[in-house]
Amino acid sequence: MKTIALDLDDWRGHRAGQHVDVRLTAEDGYQAERSYSIASAPEQGLELTVERLDDGEVSPYLVDELRNGDGLEIRGPIGGYFVWEARDMRPVFLAAGGSGVVPLMAIIRHRIAVGSSTPMRLLYSSRSLDDVIYRVELDQVAANDNGIEIVHTLTRAQPEGWSGYSRRIDNDMLREVAWSPSESPSVFVCGATRFVEAVAEGLVGLGYDPRSIKTERYGGTGG
């Protein structure tokens, strides 16, 4: 994982949840383009958090090769649907699988930056504690008790004395952690396809209005 902060003269701002396209150009003109979620709140400029995919083409360059001071060609912000607006007062349920936490972090950061009191819960599934992205920041957010609750599940390895969940997200977990559908929550789910399918279907099964569930899936190929 690597977080890249971009220093842009003419960034016209973004909304929490949007992404950008990154385009790389080799000396002979060969180009490769991929989309990356924005990790920063709109109030914080533009930061991307990129997961290195071993079979990828753009992410290994961004994680291994890109250095401070290098230029990067980007396009965006893109996407007008998977977006949370601070004026939306409904409680928010966020479900993240792995690096799917990135656009959800932008939502959490935006809520804090604008001083919103909208209740938020993040259910975050990682393989192990070491795989938890933004771990220190999330611990601080949870400790501040400002209406944001963070629930982790560690699916492959748990540290000694781990008292949290230690399995993939299932319907029982959703029933325990997600808001009651009667509170008309808005929902953002981001992760790999299997994860998103399981969470979205689970929530519909619990009585959530399908139209209140916004999903973003990582194809997980070639990035």
Added chain:
Amino acid sequence: MSGFISRGFRGRRREDAPEGRVPPGQYLTDDFPVLSAGPTPHTPLEEWTFEIRSGGASVSWTWEEFRALPSETVTVDIHCVTKWSKLDTVWEGVPVETLLERVDDDSPYLLAFCDGGYTTNLPVEDVLDGKAWVAFAYGGEPLDPEHGGPARLLVPHLYFWKSAKWVRGFELRNEDEPGFWEQNGYHLYGDPWKEQRYWGD
């Protein structure tokens, strides 16, 4: 920013990419990534209909009636706006022309509507003459719900969001009104060879 070079970038080119089949900015994948804005709908086939709305009138087919229409098996390349392209995908579906023949309407545009509230807009001429199908099988198998089953639109010459999943019908229109993704930042037409991805392309 033309002329920009990414320092140290060489790329992982695919030598097997056949010339002229991968549009600019796309990469080849052998997987079939899933993209959708919300939960996957599961409409039982006995409740499924395909409906064409034309002015005040409408024509519709039940699943059985739809499946009794003559269908075609086609092998096409598909291109997703999220940059992946997949070559030689095999689909079975009913040509859109066959469906539109049933209505007497020369409106120039249509809005495809779907389970889940998703819509997409298309010029009618882009779905005639063997350019578009309502597909119900992929790779010889019934179309998986994740990939748009029981039936999705297949318009391979445009970015794949135009091949709307879970399609349930068309509304014929005189004006080209933006559908769901088109209202959310994506191009009104979506030609991958012109890289018409987003607003302003």
